[in-house]
Amino acid sequence: MMKRRRITANLVLVSILAFALAAPSFASVTPAGQTQRFPWAPELPCNLNPARPQGLHPGALQAMQMIGVAHRITQAMNNTSARRNVHQTDGTLNGHAYSGAVDISVRCLTAAQIKMLLSRLADVGFAAWYRKDGQDDWSGPPHIHAVWAGCNLKPVLQRQVESWIDGRNGLGGDQPYQFWQATTAMKDKVRTLYRMFN
């Protein structure tokens, strides 16, 4: 048991390191040499609720911290039986239940900035969609729904990641995603990580 746990932990670490090395730099540098922060950075003024990362897979949380978006988590694991909820437990790591699904606040962000965030999330291993009321078969409050590919996922989230890799919206009708499309390189990264664990 202990050995298997250690192997799992090592796999998580290896996958995070691989993505850290492969991902583009997480902040661009201006000609003046000043680091430009991402528009969702915690330093920028935006009246957000306190983050709620409880139950998120630790590798997913670290990946979100790498791109400065962890403070925007509105929901991770949620074991209620509400209709359309896909945030239930995916598995256990070192005796702790985890979910690979996470919701992210888009407050204070423009559509272009949300697309940029979807790209950076893909760089660190997330299949992510912007859910906006009335768009892409979604009704409900606006947010980003993201699934971390770097852990074992339950079947409904496996279907979502595969849908994302296929350029689709991950919802019931599985239609092509209209708001944004990942590049082939982004899809390759997420697929490679996904297949390590699923």
Ligand SMILES: [Zn+2]
């Ligand atoms: Zn969600």
